[in-house]
Amino acid sequence: MLFELRDVALARGGRPVLEGVTASIPVGATAVVGPSGSGKSTLLRLLNRLADPGSGEVLYRGRPLAAYEPLALRREVALVPQLPALLEGTVASNLAYAARLAGEPLDVPGCLRRAGLAPELAERDVERLSVGEQQRAMLARALAQRPAVLLLDEPTSALDPDARDAVEATLAELRRETGISLVIVSHDPEQARRLGEWELVLRDGRVARCGPAAGAPA
Amino acid sequence: MSGARIELWQVGAALALVALAAAVSRLWRADLERDIAVATVRSIVQLTLVGYAIKVVFDADEMWLVVAMLAAMALFGALTARRRAARVPVAFGPLLVALGTAGAATLGLVVALGIFEPTPRYLVPVGGMVIGNAMTASAVALNRLGDEVAASRARIEATLALGATAREAAAPVVRRALRSGMISIVDSTKTTGLIFFPGTMVGMLLAGAEVTDAVRLQLILLYVILGAVSIAALLATALARRGFFTAAHQLRDPDEPAPAGGGRRAGAAA
Numbered sequence: 001m002l003f004e005l006r007d008v009a010l011a012r013g014g015r016p017v018l019e020g021v022t023a024s025i026p027v028g029a030t031a032v033v034g035p036s037g038s039g040k041s042t043l044l045r046l047l048n049r050l051a052d053p054g055s056g057e058v059l060y061r062g063r064p065l066a067a068y069e070p071l072a073l074r075r076e077v078a079l080v081p082q083l084p085a086l087l088e089g090t091v092a093s094n095l096a097y098a099a100r101l102a103g104e105p106l107d108v109p110g111c112l113r114r115a116g117l118a119p120e121l122a123e124r125d126v127e128r129l130s131v132g133e134q135q136r137a138m139l140a141r142a143l144a145q146r147p148a149v150l151l152l153d154e155p156t157s158a159l160d161p162d163a164r165d166a167v168e169a170t171l172a173e174l175r176r177e178t179g180i181s182l183v184i185v186s187h188d189p190e191q192a193r194r195l196g197e198w199e200l201v202l203r204d205g206r207v208a209r210c211g212p213a214a215g216a217p218a
Numbered sequence: 219m220s221g222a223r224i225e226l227w228q229v230g231a232a233l234a235l236v237a238l239a240a241a242v243s244r245l246w247r248a249d250l251e252r253d254i255a256v257a258t259v260r261s262i263v264q265l266t267l268v269g270y271a272i273k274v275v276f277d278a279d280e281m282w283l284v285v286a287m288l289a290a291m292a293l294f295g296a297l298t299a300r301r302r303a304a305r306v307p308v309a310f311g312p313l314l315v316a317l318g319t320a321g322a323a324t325l326g327l328v329v330a331l332g333i334f335e336p337t338p339r340y341l342v343p344v345g346g347m348v349i350g351n352a353m354t355a356s357a358v359a360l361n362r363l364g365d366e367v368a369a370s371r372a373r374i375e376a377t378l379a380l381g382a383t384a385r386e387a388a389a390p391v392v393r394r395a396l397r398s399g400m401i402s403i404v405d406s407t408k409t410t411g412l413i414f415f416p417g418t419m420v421g422m423l424l425a426g427a428e429v430t431d432a433v434r435l436q437l438i439l440l441y442v443i444l445g446a447v448s449i450a451a452l453l454a455t456a457l458a459r460r461g462f463f464t465a466a467h468q469l470r471d472p473d474e475p476a477p478a479g480g481g482r483r484a485g486a487a488a
Contacts, residue, residue, distance in 0.1 A: 012473075
């Protein structure tokens with residue numbers, strides 16, 4: 001198993017967000033689905049230790065997450081948040097920053113292409129990108145770290161259907177090409193079905209279903 | 219200026235201007251009347267008490283009294299500045315360290331260089347200026363730091379998600395906070411003599427000192443204050459920054475209670 005969650009609970013401001021979550025996430029592509037407010041994004045944040053559970057335990061490849069050095073873990077398990085939040089500067093400088101943190105060689109055109117962005121966007125200031133472009137630049141930045149696992153929080157929420165299809169195709173191709181594991185949070189069950197081989201459904205902070213996705217792609 | 223007598227009625231007359239300030243506040247609903255009243259009462263009480271305290275320190279001519287007085291200034295400065303840093307989880311410790319260090323380092327330097335004699339006559343007023351300016355700068359810096367972190371949470375977390383350290387992820391907001399803490403003293407140093415006349419120099423000239431002496435002393439004071447302000451703003455922001463993060467480089471929840479112990483304990487300032 002890639003990740004295992006054991007009786008995980010987490011509260012924010014006294015309000016429970018996740019309760020008694022026990023679930024496994026295998027290597028491959030997993031879709032985390034559920035209505036908004038069901039705890040999907042919070043669960044994703046636990047997986048690369050942007051937050052820790054109030055109780056319970058999260059394991060990554062059989063070892064408790066707390067046993068990993070958090071910075072090294074985040075470079076291996078990259079999270080792309082829903083809200084685009086690039087650093088000031090150009091797209092290329094953001095990619096360079098991420099690659100440097102991960103100690104990886106920098107391939108700006110390659111990362112942009114995989115994220116569905118034109119190579120000429122490299123030198124564009126991030127302030128001048130559309131939200132959809134920013135979202136894809138966030139994906140390109142995560143790819144610059146060559147992570148083993150990519151955690152994506154609503155990766156296509158700001159995209160029109162064409163751009164969404166392009167990103168979905170990119171993710172499927174990435175998965176085939178590099179063997180990267182994906183954990184994709186989505187409020188859209190259709191998208192989850194298209195992308196996920198495994199499905200984790202949350203409702204009100206609890207697991208409603210966890211298992212192979214119905215009609216999962218090969 | 220020695221021998222100048224100020225009557226109580228003259229002070230009372232000056233209060234008319236305070237009434238004007240309160241009237242303006244009321245007219246424009248700036249909601250500052252209460253603060254103006256508190257400021258007025260506090261200024262009367264504090265200055266009277268401190269006036270006598272300084273006289274005692276001057277007359278006694280004891281170094282430990284000077285150190286105690288400067289330590290008290292740093293303590294009250296940190297308490298005052300903390301109120302401007304409501305969004306900073308741990309502010310008091312960093313402020314106390316910042317003000318204590320800024321005061322000790324700059325006063326230590328000017329005494330070591332022989333610029334001022336280590337006597338109450340010099341150390342008390344210079345220490346007051348240094349700590350006062352350091353307090354204002356670090357209060358502004360921490361106030362800005364709290365606002366910046368709140369406004370940049372998404373960006374800070376996205377940077378942490380890449381495996382950046384808390385320090386790296388907070389660097390842009392710390393930079394902006396530091397800048398806003400220091401900018402006003404840099405600007406006032408730039409315009410000194412043009413927009414405002416520094417009190418020490420004017421006082422010395424009025425007392426009949428040589429122009430060169432008055433100018434040189436004022437320049438030293440400006441540089442000492444500039445140095446103290448940068449030390450204080452730098453330390454306050456660098457230390458306060460830690461309170462926003464956990465040891466695992468996670469950005470704390472804003473409604474989570476402040477970390478116990480407050481990271482830095484600061485007895486050193488006294």
